Amino acid sequence: ASAMSVILFIPSLVVFIIYSHFLREQQRGSKNLRQTQARMKKTGLYYLVLALALFFIMWLIIQYLAIFSSAITDKYKGEVYFTLDNIKDTIPHIRDSFVRSIIYSLVAGFFASLIGLVLSFYSYILKSKFIKIIDFISNMPYIVPGTFFGLGYVFAFNEEPLKLTGTVIIVILNLIFRQIPMSLRVIQSSMTQIERATLNSAKDLGAHNLYILKDMVLPMSYPGLFLSFTNAFISSMTTIGSIIFLVYPSRKLATFVLFDLASSGKYKVASVLSCVIIIVCLSVSLISHRIFNRSSKYVSTN
Incomplete structure (x- = not known):
């Protein structure tokens, strides 16, 4: 399994290096350009893209309705009828696993966003070369296969003094560092809207980097933090590949229970479990959106 993961890792690394090169070139080319609003002309290409987008949306709606x-x-x-028996049969499967999944995902979303904010501040705002190296290393969990990432944790934390296999800590750490690359990219995108002249003025007045991060960068990065937290939470709630070797049978998460139900042919109960996962993810997204929206309005009024 390790050898196959290494084989998959090599092309992923090559593609990521090429992507990073073109991304830097694009940022250099658009660095001094002003933001403009452009409307796409309604040509044949426009209607083709619109048709493909509508088809994709309808396909997703049909899947969710099913x-x-x-x-x-x-x-x-041969006759289909309404029943609540599927929901009753699901209750024994969601008691412990769902609470565990929600707690793990909330912790992963919070710390992944926090670490992404700090790394983005030092790499993008302060232009620290040392942090840029850490930034590149932190992208490794994103470009390597999930099973490869999970196997690395098994081999690295299987012996003393860092024996963490079989514990809650190793699962949460895996979820956190798995989501950091996406958090970095999302938060850095929000930081591009921050005027450097404002930051330089604060530095000229003697403001410490900690206060610049807390009082200026953090309030202006609320949209990126919201997207980062929401994405990390949903990804952690639905992940299975990177933690498949780390979760013990007695501490299963919701996705593992869902996989077991589908494998045993209990598709109706698995559908109920899928609906619960969807509802939980939507609820957390709406709640976090309201919290970050209120915070951003409070910052803008003060």
Whole structure:
């Protein structure tokens, strides 16, 4: 398994290096350009892209409707009827696993966003060369396969003095560092809207970097933090590959229970579990959006 993961890692690394090169060139080319609003001309290409986008949206809607309808229906003698038995059968499977998944995902989303904010501040705002090296290393969890990432944790933390296998800590650490690359990119994108003249003025007045981060960069990065937290939470709630070797059978997460139900042919119960995961992810997204939206409004009024 390790050898196959290494083989998959090599082309991923090559593609990531090429992507990073073109991204830097694009940032250099657009560095001094002003933001402009451009409207796409409604040519044949426009309608083609619109048709593909609508087809993709309709395809997703059909998939979600199929999951929800399967959760509340059953079939008897070729006839489909409404039932709540599927929901009752799901209750024993969601008690411990769901609470565990939500707690792990909340912790992963919070710390991944916090670490992404600090690394983005030092690499993008302060232009620290040492942090740029750490920034490159921190992108490794994003470009390597999930199983490769999980195997690395098994081999690295399987012996004393860092024996963490079988514990909650190793699963949460895996989830956090798995989400850091995306958090970095999202938060750095929000930091591009910050005027450097404002930051330089604060430095000229003797402001410490800590206060610049807390009082200036953090309030202006709320949109990126919201997207980072939401993405990290949803990804952690639905992940299975990177932690498949780290979770013990007695401490299963919701996705593992869902996989077991589908493998055993209990598709109706699995559909209910999928609906619960979707509802939880949507609820956390809406709540976090309201929190960050209120915080950004409070900052703008003060």
